[in-house]
Amino acid sequence: MMLGGTPSEVNPNSLWLNSRGMWLSYTIAVLLLHLILLSFPFLSVAWVWTLTNVSHNTAMFIILHIVKGTPWETADQGKVRYLTHWEQIDNGEQFTATRKFLTVVPIILFFLTSFYTKYDSTHFFVNFAFLVLVLLPKMPQFHML
Numbered sequence: 001m002m003l004g005g006t007p008s009e010v011n012p013n014s015l016w017l018n019s020r021g022m023w024l025s026y027t028i029a030v031l032l033l034h035l036i037l038l039s040f041p042f043l044s045v046a047w048v049w050t051l052t053n054v055s056h057n058t059a060m061f062i063i064l065h066i067v068k069g070t071p072w073e074t075a076d077q078g079k080v081r082y083l084t085h086w087e088q089i090d091n092g093e094q095f096t097a098t099r100k101f102l103t104v105v106p107i108i109l110f111f112l113t114s115f116y117t118k119y120d121s122t123h124f125f126v127n128f129a130f131l132v133l134v135l136l137p138k139m140p141q142f143h144m145l
Contacts, residue, residue, distance in 0.1 A: 011080060013070035014089045017098045026101075030056055030109070046117040050127055053113040057106055057130040064102070065137040087143055094140050106134045 016022065034052040037043065043051070064086040080088050090096040110131045117123035136142065 011070060011088055011091070013080070013085060014091075017089055017102075023101055026105070030105070046120060046123055049113040049116045050123050053106075053109050053127050054130050056109060057134040060102070060106065061134050061137070065134075084137075086138060092143065094143070099138070103135065103138050106131055 030052070033055065034048065037048045037051050037055075038045075040048075065084050068084050069081050070088065083092075086099075086102075089098055089102075110127055113127050114124060117127075
């Protein structure tokens with residue numbers, strides 16, 4: 001948090017992920033996305049679930065695993081400049097509660113999507129591909145590559 005214009009020790013790029021109510025807000029945002037897609041009458045329930053899963057995983061892939069650096073000045077003298085948002089969460093510590101939450105949400109969404117699409121093979125392969133897309137970069141083996 002920047003107070004008085006001076007950089008703090010905590011990276012503000014990942015500080016918001018540990019704030020109070022973030023998990024609930026995140027879940028509500030995914031639910032709202034699903035309800036908005038559900039309001040389109042020309043989309044079937046199966047396609048709405050698939051679109052929810054695909055759009056969520058695509059957005060999370062871009063936000064967490066492609067975008068690098070931090071928009072705020074930090075006290076680390078540019079050390080996080082080449083790190084993705086995922087690598088900056090909790091100062092790079094693996095298997096924290098926030099990282100586990102951000103890993104479990106796509107898995108739960110995949111299971112829900114598979115159930116509501118009645119395990120149709122087309123939907124299953126599309127959803128599985130996007131699940132792999134968002135889970136692979138979260139593995140510790142890919143940290144700071």
